[in-house]
Amino acid sequence: MDNNISADNIHRPNTKKLNIYFTAGVPNLGDTAEILKLIQNSGADFIEIGMPYSDPVADGPVIQKAHERSLANGMTMAKLFAQLKLVKDEIKIPLVLMGYINPVLSFGFEKFCSECRDSGISGLIIPDLPPVEYEKSYRQILAAYGLNFIFLVTPETSDERIRYLDSLSSGFLYAVSSSSTTGNDNKEVKNGDYLNRLSALSLKNPVFIGFGIKDRTDFESVTEKAAGGIIGTAFVKILLENKDWQQKAGDFIRSIKN
Template sequence: MNRIKKKFDELKEKKEKALVGFLTAGDPDFSKSLAIITKMCDAGLDVLELGIPFSDPTADGPVIQRSSARSLANGIHISKILKMTKKLRKTSDIPIILFTYYNPVLAFGIEKFYKEAKKAGADGTLVVDLPLEESNEMTKFWENDNFSLIRLLAPTTPKERMEKILKTAASGFIYLVSKTGVTGSDGIDASEVLKQMKMIRLVSNLPVCVGFGISTSNDVSRIASFADGVVIGSAFERLIENNMNNPELPSIIAEKVKEYKKATIV
């Protein structure tokens, strides 16, 4: 059993929902980033989305765009992120998803990315701009194993398209985007998300985690009442941006993780 399935099974038994945390790897620098993420894991984070910085993160709002720019300015690239993954794996059994755009993977080498990511201890990848029709270009190198391809579904994804994606090219869990727009934008319409959730449940048994626009504990509680997990990214990156030179930054974010995690208990 892979770490992702094991984690969601454990949470179901405990009547909790998954707290999925996104951070851009290497922000504000490699050592601080590793310290922050380690603290987050210790504080109760359930799944880690480790963001690979990209120069043109078109799906991301300004907060995550700036985090990518800082990381790139510090010379962070896939090899260093795999090194970070390997270090994290020595102290934590948390499921780790490498969150990326396709361009960095192409530049690194598709087959090389898969093999080295697995070797480092990653459990899967989410490639934001990889459409279903091109997925085989990446997955043809994958063995029949436990490395997952996490798929994004948008509020505008029609049922027929959803069925096609989920039946042919999804594993681990489903990332449901709560609304149109980019990450970090405010507000979330839980009733609309619930409608989309019901549609997904008709075609897939995979856990569904909801992201985009979730920033408060109340947001987490509302979404956790019907989803299998919540994804938070911009709120964590905003804390980094606002406390860049604060030596207590890892502890500040760890406390936020604890607050969010408490809200996932249903």
């Protein structure tokens, strides 16, 4: 099973990595396993699973709606881990959990990390966990359970802080294309200045670009200077708005990667 996040996996020749995000529990509570297999079989390289939360402040209206529907469907952290365990041996690409710190702390941080390890999770993205708190209280626990932790940077982040967050991250560095919420149509996706600056810093982690990537053109544009691209809102929108989402979702991923 080759589902660990590593530089070797990310930097394989002639490949640009596609990371697909979806919110667990959407469109229906029991769809998680099917969506994971669909994303993998359609050619994506990573899967980012959103943990539903009642106040997803960094997300735009589409993913906010997905969080609301997931919670209304009855998704919980315990149910998500149970679903992941059912298919962990079938999923051969890295799985990353993304969400907010409050539900993780409510679940119990070390218990959460243990469940991640037992569910086939390779890494975590928790944007509202401050780096200082991460270093002080959580870094050693994550290491003990073999979990990567990925920090986010924006165009407004200074070079010094980018290097600092890169030094703390493992797996990859998540470069948000703008300081706006997810799903916004922002010019920075196609603006090479930000990507050029990141490239010039010679960071230790591969860089993945997220926020505002909607199609193959966007993906190819950002991966000229980055190791990969992350697509969330455009994919989640398919899950929310189409009864026949299986075909449309698979076709969408294939249109990006193939």
